Amino acid sequence: MQSNAALSTWLADRTADRLAELLSRRDLPRSATYGTRPLTSFAGLAEHLLGDHSTARAMRLLTLAELQILTAVARLADLRHGPLPEPGSQTDPDPSDRPVPRDELLDAVAPTPEARRAAEECLDRLAVQALVLPPHNGVDLVVPLLLHRRSAELRGLGRPVDRLLTDAFNAAEVHRISAELGLPGARSRDQAQRAVTALLSEPDEVRALVAQAPPEALDVLAKLVPGPPQLYATCFTSQYGYYVAGRAKFLFRAAGSGHPGADWLARHGLLLPVGTDLVELPREVGTALRPDEEHLPFDPGPPQLRGSAALPRGAAGEAQTAAAAAASQAELVLRAVAAQPPTLRKAGGVAVRDSRRLAKTTGVPEAQVRLWLDLAATADLLGPVQDEPPKTRGRRPPPQPPGRIVPTQRYDGWLAASPAERLLPLVAAWAVTPEVFTHWPDPEETPVALAAPQDPTAVVLRRALLDTLAALPQGWGLEPTAPENLDALLVGAVWQRPTVLTPAEGPDRTRATLTEAALLGVAAHGALTPVGQAVRALLHSGADRCFPSVPGAGPRLHSHPAIADAVRGLRDALAELLPPPQTTARFQADLTAVVAGAASPELTELLTCCAVRESEGHAVVWRITAASVRRALDGGLDATDLLQRLTEASVDGLPLPQPLEYLVKDTARTHGRMRVVRSACCIRSDDEALILELSRTRSLAKLGLRRIAPTVLVSTVGPEETLVALRTAGFAPVLEAATGTTVVERAPAERAPTSMPPLSHAEDHRGSGPRTAAALAAKLLGGG
Structure with missing residues (x-):
């Protein structure tokens, strides 16, 4: 039976749950965007799953063991049925024409019973994903055609020498290589190329040639x-100074590359150009020089992480501390943004001076300020606004004012939530965003916050590192700062996703990812916390495919049960890690208030209005000063109300210390003794001596104060500027309305509109139809 028909029949026999699981693993219906016809039948679905695009996407999610099994099947098929013909030479064969006996594969890759069991488990997983094709009869193995086409590539071999010569050179360069190899002179380019290809296709000739190579070439x-x-090398240069595939050819660089070994290999046709400063070792050369070319590797599990150690007794507490600090720091940064919105650069991102100002204001390191800004913006808690340009009478339009970043309409609800609920959208955003936030690739550039995410392998690396740490025994961790441990983690991550990640990733992105995980309480002492396990489950549910929508930050998940379950698991893990917020504080005689843990939104709001946050940690210390009390009185509270609210917030109902009561009452006694009247503008007070003092204060000279009555002064500037100047000079005025009543000053809360798209936005595909795997499975099983 042909592969398409066998797969179509097998698909039709699936239950709804199993079919939905297969479609989800193969990223359907989203990956059908590139299809040529809608998926309305099992025959169409089978054709799509067998296609190169769908197969390549599925291979990106395979572990090294699974990829090695598929590669081994394709290699054994080459040995049994011959290499697949070059594209365009004839009609592609059907995959079922190139079967491999199951026992032959297991004997080749699994010399021990343990390895054999692991190989059989891999085959079962691949069969569920339709990467090992039906009929799954336990006798023959069949894989999609793309695996046969990429058999050599997956084994680390290059393209055939004949194709590389044709794509890279004109006749002169081919004749030059032929002469360098000592071949007889040829009358045409084709004859010379055939001679070079024939020589390099003989393993003995290649080995004899390499025996003459200098040590640098070896x-x-x-x-x-x-x-x-x-390999990156500068042995060649483009014929026209630039290279366009299929339109330009390469020349030997006259001065050479500066590397004698690479130049020797290039002159002898052992390195051929495939791009600007990029060379490739031809397939025939690599095959000839491999001592174990017929060996089929199989690594059933990731390499063991050496250097692990038992977790210290306080590891769980460290994760709790990190998570609590993350929630607190994020709150501080977002409150500071709400109070004074940062400016957006024209080139994108937050102005560096504003990032530094926020760091100074909040006491949070600048790198972490950028992290909280990035996560909050991704979670739709911050958004841009653009002010209207000023109106002018001239013909030339006025310059556009710079944009600003302000809290969105989600911010107020987020601020009123518990620390665990505040951390949930930030952790979810960290999990699914394609960016390593604290890694800045160019060391010459100054990092900026809110740059557009553009690291397509960041989520893959994040998931692979979490999977690697999850393999550690319970109660053991790996110190991530040691260079050898970073290398081991990266090797483990590459085993998890070999088609996406390479050892050339380097330690910087790995270190930055692990540092971010520790800051969020996802990992502690190089081991996953319960929150880390929940984040891992969120990634395994496919939540990253929804980006820019962030599951856990607002979108409805009713049509995505697997993702909804993962979000609930993350919420529960955070709630268990972070204790309930504190609703009381301990007020002390030194005019401080100590909150043992994270404060509730109501307590935070009270202390913010009448105190200054002084320190962070397990306990948060607030200091109450005359200036902070005046700020509360300016907001509309009187002394009686403020003392009552503070008493109600006192731990165990203890009375307030006497110095605190005296401070509040003394500050209230002087508060409002002078009043700024709405005109442009007057200052009045029943205290004639105070009015006289104001008229003679040098720091208020810019107001142009003039005494027009024993209790009245006139200012030349408006009431807002007058209020600021008086308070800066150490006085405590209030604003008075024309009716004589005191105006409560509250800055208007500026909010940006929310912009988080629904999950369906990320799943958009050609034409109308089901947007989830479950809906597509139901449609196919229902017959349309």
Whole structure:
């Protein structure tokens, strides 16, 4: 039976749950965007799953063990049925024409019973994903055609030498390589190329040639032969100074690359150009130089992490402290943004001076300020606003004022939530955003917050690192700051996603990812916390495919039960990690208020209006001063109300210390003794001596104060500026309305509109139809 028909029949026999699981693993219906016809039948679905695009997307999610199994099937098929013909040479064969006996594969890759069991488990997982094709009869194995096409590539080999010569060179360069190899002179380019291809296709000739190579060339080959077969080198230059695939050819660089080994290999046709400053080792050369070319590797599990140690007794407390600090710091930064919105640069991102100002205001390190800004913006808690340009009478339009970043309409609800609920959208945003936030690739550039996420492998790296840490035994961790441990973690991450990640990723992005995980309480002492396990489950549910929508930050999840379950698990883990917020504070005689843990929104609001946050940690210390009490009185509270509210917030109902009561009452006694009248503008007070003092105060000279009555002064500036100047000079005025009543000053809360798209936005595909795997499965099983 042909592969399409066999797969179609197998799909039709699936239950709704199993079919939905398959569609979800193969990223359907989203990946059908690139299809040529709607998925309305099992035959169409089978055709899509067998296609190169769908197969390649599925391969990105495979572990090294699973990829090695598929590669081994394709390699054994080459040995049994011959290499797949070059594209365009004839009609592509059907995958079912290239079967491999199951026992032959298991004997080749699994010499021990343990390895055999692991290989059979891999085959079962691949069959569920339709990467090992039906009929799954336990006799033959069949894989999609793309695996056969990429068999050599997956084994770390380059392209055939004949194709590389055709794509790279004109006749002169081919003749030059032929002469360098000592081949007889050829009358045409085709004859010379056939001779070069024939020589390099003979393993003995290649080995004899390499035996003459200088040591520098052998060093280059030692890197390329195991794979991958490409290397950055400047042995060649483009014919026209630039390279466009299929339109330009390469020339040998006259001065060479400066590396004698690479130049020797290039002159002898052992390195051929495939791009600007990029060379490739031909397939025939790599095959000839591999001592174990017929060996089929199989690594059933990730490499063991050495250097792990038992977690210290306080590891759980460290995660709790980190999570509490994260919630507190995020709140501080967002409150500071609400109080004084940062400016957005024209090139994108928050102005550096504003990031530094926020760091100074909140006491949070600047790198972490950028992290909280990025996460809050991704979670739709911050958004941009654009002020209207000033009106002018001239013909030339006025310059557009710079944009600002302000809290969105979600912010007020977020601020009133518990610390665990505040942290939930931030952790979810960290999990699914394609960006390593604290890693800045160019060391010459100054990092900025709110740059557009543009790291397509960041989520893959994040998930692979969490999966690698999850393999540690219970109660054990790995110190991530040690260089050897970072290298081991990266090797483990590459095993998790070998088609996306490479060892060349380097330690910087790995270190930054682990640092962010520790800041959020996802990891502690190099081990996953319960929150880390929940984040891992969120990624395994496919939540990252919804970006820019962030599950857990607002979108409805009723049509995505797997993601909804993962979000609930993350919420529960955070709630268990972070204790309920404190509703009381301990007021002390030194005019401080100590909150043992995270304060509730109501307590935070009370202390923010009448005190200054002084320190962070397990306990938050607030200091009450005359200026902070005046701020509360300016907001509309009187001394009696403020003392009553503070008493109600006192721990165990203890009375307030006497110095605190005296401070509030003394400040209230002088508060409002002078009043700024709405005109442009008057200052009045029943205290004639105070009016006289104001008229003679040098720091108020810019107001142009003039005494027009024993109890009245006139100012030349408006009431707002007058209030600021008086308070700066140490006085405590209040604003008075024309009716004589005191005006309560409250800054208007500026909010940006929410912009978080629904999950359906990320799943948009061609034409109308089901937008989830479950809906597509139901449609197919229902017959349309």
